[in-house]
Amino acid sequence: MPDAQALAGAIVRKLREAGHRAYLAGGCVRDLLLGRAPKDYDVATSARPGEVSALFPGSGLVGAHFGVVMVRDGAAQVEVATFRSDGAYSDHRRPDEVTFETDPRADVQRRDFTINSMMLDPETGEVLDFVDGRGDLDRRLIRATGDPRRRFAEDHLRMLRAVRFAARFGFAVEDATLAAIGDLSGEIASVAAERVREELVRILIEGGARRGFELLDESGLLARILPEVAAMKGVEQPPEFHPEGDVWIHTLLMLGKLDRPPLTLALGVLLHDVGKPPTFRRADRIRFDGHVEEGARMAVEILTRLRFPAEEIRQVEALVAHHMRFKDAPRMKESTLKRFLRMDRFDEHLELHRLDCLSSHGMLGNWEFAMEKIRETPPEALRPLRLLSGDDLIAAGFRPGPEFRRWLDAVETAQLEGRISTREEALELVRAGPPDQRPMDE
Numbered sequence: 509m510p511d512a513q514a515l516a517g518a519i520v521r522k523l524r525e526a527g528h529r530a531y532l533a534g535g536c537v538r539d540l541l542l543g544r545a546p547k548d549y550d551v552a553t554s555a556r557p558g559e560v561s562a563l564f565p566g567s568g569l570v571g572a573h574f575g576v577v578m579v580r581d582g583a584a585q586v587e588v589a590t591f592r593s594d595g596a597y598s599d600h601r602r603p604d605e606v607t608f609e610t611d612p613r614a615d616v617q618r619r620d621f622t623i624n625s626m627m628l629d630p631e632t633g634e635v636l637d638f639v640d641g642r643g644d645l646d647r648r649l650i651r652a653t654g655d656p657r658r659r660f661a662e663d664h665l666r667m668l669r670a671v672r673f674a675a676r677f678g679f680a681v682e683d684a685t686l687a688a689i690g691d692l693s694g695e696i697a698s699v700a701a702e703r704v705r706e707e708l709v710r711i712l713i714e715g716g717a718r719r720g721f722e723l724l725d726e727s728g729l730l731a732r733i734l735p736e737v738a739a740m741k742g743v744e745q746p747p748e749f750h751p752e753g754d755v756w757i758h759t760l761l762m763l764g765k766l767d768r769p770p771l772t773l774a775l776g777v778l779l780h781d782v783g784k785p786p787t788f789r790r791a792d793r794i795r796f797d798g799h800v801e802e803g804a805r806m807a808v809e810i811l812t813r814l815r816f817p818a819e820e821i822r823q824v825e826a827l828v829a830h831h832m833r834f835k836d837a838p839r840m841k842e843s844t845l846k847r848f849l850r851m852d853r854f855d856e857h858l859e860l861h862r863l864d865c866l867s868s869h870g871m872l873g874n875w876e877f878a879m880e881k882i883r884e885t886p887p888e889a890l891r892p893l894r895l896l897s898g899d900d901l902i903a904a905g906f907r908p909g910p911e912f913r914r915w916l917d918a919v920e921t922a923q924l925e926g927r928i929s930t931r932e933e934a935l936e937l938v939r940a941g942p943p944d945q946r947p948m949d950e
Contacts, residue, residue, distance in 0.1 A: 515584040516549035517630045522563055523588075528555040531612065531627035531636060533589070538623045541635070541645055542677070551588045552627060554610045560588050574606055591615040597662040600698060613638050617654060620666050621673065625653045648679045656688035664695045667729060668707035675711050675720030686727060693728035704733055705814040712774035718764035721778075736806055737778065739785040746794045750868045755784050761867035772820055773856045776827030777863060779807040783828075804829040823853060827860055834861045834874040837881075843924035849882055850890040892923050895934040904935055915941070 516532055523530035532540075533552035540546060553560065560577040561567050567579045567588075575590030593614050594603035609615055612627055619625040622641040628634070635642060644651050650673050652659040652666075660666050667689045674681050681689070696704065711720035721737075724730035731738040740755040752758055762777045769777075783803025787796045807828045811821045830851070837845060851857060862875050896919050898912050906912070915938050922928045922937055 512549045512584045512586055513546070515579070515581050516551055516586045519551050519564070519579055519586055519588060520630055523551075523553050523555055523560070526555070526559070526563055528553050528559070529591075529610070529612065530555070532630055533615075533627045534619070534624050537626045537628040537635070538641070538645070540628065541626070541642065549586050551586055552591055552612060552615055553588060554591055554612075555588075556590055556608060560590070564588075574603070575608055592618070594618045594662070600662065600664050600695070603662075612636055619653050620659055620663075620669060622651045622653050623673070644682075648677070649682050650674045650679050650685060651682035652685045652688065656685045657692065660688055660692050660695075664692070664699050665703050665707065667692065667696060667727070668699075668704065668711075671720055671723045671727065671729065672707055672711050672714070674723055675716035676714045678716060678719065681723060681727075689727040689729065693732050696729055696732050701813065701815045705816060708733070708814070709771055712763075712766075712778065713768060713771055715768055717766050717774060718760050721760065721763055734810065736782050736785075736810060740781065743785045743788055744794055745784075748869075752868055755781050758867055762863045765863050765866065769859075770856060772823040772827065772853070773859055775807075775811070775816075775820070775824045776831070776856065776860050779803065779810065779824060780828050780831045780860060780864065782806050782810070800829060800832050823856070826851065827856060830857060831860055831864065834878060837874055838877050841925070843921040845881065846885070846890050846924045849878065849885070854882075889924075892920075895919055895923060895928070895931050896938070900931070900935070901938065904938070906938070 516536075520530040520532070530551055530553040532549060534550045536546035536549045555563070557569060557575050557577050560579075561569065564577070564579045567577050570576050570578045570587070571589075575592055577588045579586050579588055591609040591612055591614060592606045593609055595605040595607070596603065598604050603618075616625040616627070616636075616638050622639045622644045624641070625637075625639045626641040627636040629636075639653050650670050652670070670681055670685060670689060673679065711717060711724075721730065724734075725738065725741070737759070740759055743755040745753070745755060745758065750758055752761055759778065759781060762780075763774075766774055766777060781799070781803065783799035783801070783806055784796045786806075787799040787802055789795050789797065804825050808821055808825050811824060816824075830848075833848060837848065840848065858875065858878060861878075862872065865872050865875060894916075896916060898908070898916070901912055901915065902908060906915075918941075919928070919934045919937060923934070928934055928937060
């Protein structure tokens with residue numbers, strides 16, 4: 509069973525044997541020239557879609573109007589696209605009409621960036637480069653193919669893609685390309701939230717998150733899609749806790765320490781202090797009263813706006829809501845501390861706190877305290893087997909009601925603190941409660 513690279517090579521050979529021109533095209537060529545493993549492979553050819561389908565029975569048209577056929581062999585799949593030129597993009601996403609071409613030179617002129625506009629002969633290694641994409645790879649430069657304003661007007665999402673590629677590869681954005689993004693940045697509002705979300709996700713988790721957000725800011729896109737994050741700029745912080753500077757600088761420093769992180773952790777880093785700008789005030793010193801609560805609320809609002817899944821929103825909300833609790837950990841009651849340490853995905857809470865400290869005052873004492881507690885506490889001590897259930901309380905003669913939850917929590921608290929360890933001790937604790945909570949037969 510071939511992998512995608514082998515399948516792409518076999519497709520090129522078969523198309524050529526049938527008298528057609530065919531090459532590897534797009535991002536896979538860029539990645540191969542950079543010495544990276546391509547995520548997927550695409551083939552561009554002079555063959556029309558019907559001719560491709562005839563040569564590869566069982567293939568499927570995934571974009572008949574655009575001349576795209578998906579060829580599969582087992583788990584491997586390769587998109588095969590007919591050379592084409594594009595008409596107008598009235599919806600700023602897809603061309604209204606396409607014209608099939610026989611010359612690869614015409615095909616590359618429609619592509620987004622020069623580094624994505626090359627073709628490669630997999631048999632000889634020859635690179636077809638009509639737009640100096642190879643030179644831009646050497647110059648470490650993201651440059652629009654042709655007129656940048658036209659490329660971005662065709663698909664407004666390409667502005668975010670330019671930032672994403674620059675961040676991922678550590679490239680600069682060519683001056684005219686960056687200027688066009690700045691001029692057209694307001695048009696990003698016309699792009700579906702889901703498409704914006706996917707580009708932001710990739711900027712955050714593919715490497716280079718700090719560079720990506722610096723470019724979003726420089727290009728004007730940040731203020732358009734995440735005004736709450738743009739508002740961090742210039743918001744001062746108490747120098748005794750944050751010698752690094754304002755909230756924006758602090759957030760950038762944290763983003764710069766991420767290395768292909770889980771998405772929710774990356775979002776937690778981005779949004780953990782989003783509540784500071786609206787709660788900033790000067791009193792005896794700079795204060796951000798209630799910024800945690802406000803930040804958690806804002807994080808939910810932002811991620812909902814961008815159509816993130818509910819589970820991811822809940823985790824980011826928790827990261828923002830609890831990121832300041834580490835300072836209280838050494839003074840917490842045993843039960844409170846254990847409940848804190850057993851929170852879902854607590855490793856992300858730990859890493860957010862560590863990055864927060866390293867990007868500000870540098871003191872890791874509370875992080876080390878939490879780590880030591882986790883190391884010395886057996887899992888069964890953090891999540892002990894439940895001693896009582898609601899059914900047990902009913903069997904013991906208690907009236908069902910909303911107070912059951914309070915009593916069960918009180919039993920667990922005593923259990924976590926080591927004051928009780930048996931069902932009988934738990935029942936005794938409940939029976940010793942206030943008169944209105946005594947069993948019905950007392």
